[in-house]
Amino acid sequence: MPPTDPTHSITERLSRSLSGPEGTLALARMQVLGRPVERSTELTAPTPSGTEVGVWRLADGRLRRDTGRRDEWRYWADRPEIPLRPGHRRVAVLGESATRGYFFDPAYSLAGLVDTALDGTGVDVLDLARTNCSLAELLRTAAEALALGASALVVHAGNNWNNVDPTPTERHELALLLEKGGFPAAAASFRDLVTEVAASALGVLRELAGDVPVVLVVPEFNLGDWTDEPILDCPALPAGRMRRWLRARDEAERALRDGDLAGARTLVAEMTGLDGGSSPVSHRLAARCAASPDEALSALRAAKDAVVSPFAIHSPRTLASVQEVMRRKADEAGFHLVDQAVLFREGEAGAPGRRYFLDYCHLTFDGLRATALAVAETLGAALELPERPGTDGVPVRAAPDRLALAHFLAAVHNAHYGQPEDVLRHHLSRALDADASVADRFEDYLDYQTRIAPNWMCSSYERSTQDPAFRRYMVVGDGRLNGKLADHGLREVMLDVLESRGVPARRRYEDLLVAEHRGTTDLLADANLATTFNERHGAGVGPRVAYLRASSPRTRSTLVVEEPAPLVLRVTWRLPSEVPAGSVSVAVNGHEVGTAEAGTAWTTWEFTVSPDILRRGRNTVEIHWPEGGDGTDTLVAGAPARLECGENVPSHPVHGHVHDWSAIRLVPVTV
Incomplete structure (x- = not known):
């Protein structure tokens, strides 16, 4: 038999070996070995052009x-x-x-x-x-x-x-820490980096x-005021620790309500032991039961730092x-x-x-x-200036119209980072206190954010953009800042504050809401479900998927109806692969309308909603996911390899997946 060139068959077999998850990981490691060690700390001075x-x-x-x-x-x-x-x-x-x-x-x-x-x-x-x-x-x-x-x-x-x-070398080092100590250890090392x-x-x-x-x-x-949104409460914890952490949190909050500071400290210590200091919630609770002001301040600083990692998106700090x-x-x-x-x-x-x-x-x-x-x-x-800089010329307070608009924009920004109602009310009230004419910007916002049309098509948005500070924040070309979000809570506070100042805006807004959103409703649309930047479609860390990954035990959306009438909620869902099959329930305005067994395969269910639990305008629809297992072990186990392969790895647990979620009005059949 004449000799043959084995290159082709060897290449084909090697390609098959490297095409699977283990092969991808091996290739990633070979690439790290094939290049000089790189460090993020190796910064060099830039060379300016001089022009x-x-x-x-x-x-x-x-x-x-x-x-x-x-x-x-x-x-x-x-x-x-x-x-x-x-x-x-x-x-x-x-x-x-x-x-x-x-x-x-x-x-x-x-x-x-x-x-x-x-x-x-x-x-x-x-x-x-x-x-x-x-x-x-x-x-x-x-x-x-x-x-x-x-x-x-x-x-x-x-x-x-x-x-x-992180450089490839640093990703490898973080992956080793993920294997040994989970997300808390890797996040702590990243903060050191x-x-x-x-x-x-x-x-x-x-x-x-x-x-x-x-x-x-x-x-x-x-x-003193900032609270990170619930999606950042605690990263995935393996081996049943998440369930115990959640119970300890509930018990600690109950102890604080009862004035049992000693009991709260014990429970907070248990939480911190479970989460490795990686949860801002544990630190904020520690601040509430701290023995001294200095201890409380240290705990608040730790809460601020806890969310910083390559595995989550958070506000700058x-x-x-x-x-x-x-x-x-x-x-x-x-x-x-x-x-x-x-x-x-x-x-x-x-x-x-x-x-x-x-x-x-x-x-x-x-x-x-x-x-x-x-x-x-x-x-x-x-600079050894001959005269001390003066303070007389520096205004003590901002011009009223600038102060008012700043607080208005701050309310919008805070809402989109999941801040509580009292913070939104503070900024909106301060805005009107500074300059009552800012109420026009409130009403413009209620108009263009409620309409289905893109903001740039709304005359109300065009009016607001005449102000340069507004243009700088609510930029036409930046969908993140001017996109439609489910900021119904913000709009409700706006209406409360306006009505308290004698501006009759509620009826006009509610009529517009119904006119724009009545009929068949996509409950997964950002305008109905996403209350924060982190909850938008395509936001977050990790590979993009064509379904919602529920980051909370309760997934909440908004349904707008013109007049209460029978309707059907249709939902296609599944549980993450590591969560045991369990019962999932659906509620409307706090009333359960049905339950169904869910597993790891996609299934579609329909639930009929009686008109007697609906109200004209805004209604709240919720999916309650089963507690089941932690839903975190697979996430923790698979993260190191994915990190080494250059993927963005999410660190927070997922409670369920939703592919479709819609509300359909039942049309009476006439005979």
């Missing part, structure tokens, strides 16, 4: 916005040109959306208030903060500002520094700045460990420090809340002003 900074290009002694980067303009200061006056020293203010004065922008920003305080000192303040600014972009902008002759840098950043994309990256970035900043003074502003967080690195590096590098934790101490525990924050990290006018005055004072010393 541009941010979205501006240098021409004829002025910085003019680059028309080729028009899509980015809305993230930066609304300045077509930035003059570079001869003989004036330049201070560059760098940062993120909090620095931009989110919700106030473009009327007020940190740089603008610092500029007012430094008026007459021969110093020009360049507003180079960018909404959604990454760590890499911050360093690049710093290099560009220094290349243009900045005499000092002000850096107010850190909330976006958690967005570290974020801290190391921050330290490296501050080292690069020191290298870039040289002898140029740097004022480092350490961001604080809304520890600065880790406590990163704050400490900023303080330490400032001392080592000779940076001048402005620490918002010191500026914003509030209440018995010192936990800052709504006086200084509009949401998780964006500042009220009080917060912006306090930070700006501290920065200006620090710059005066750093």
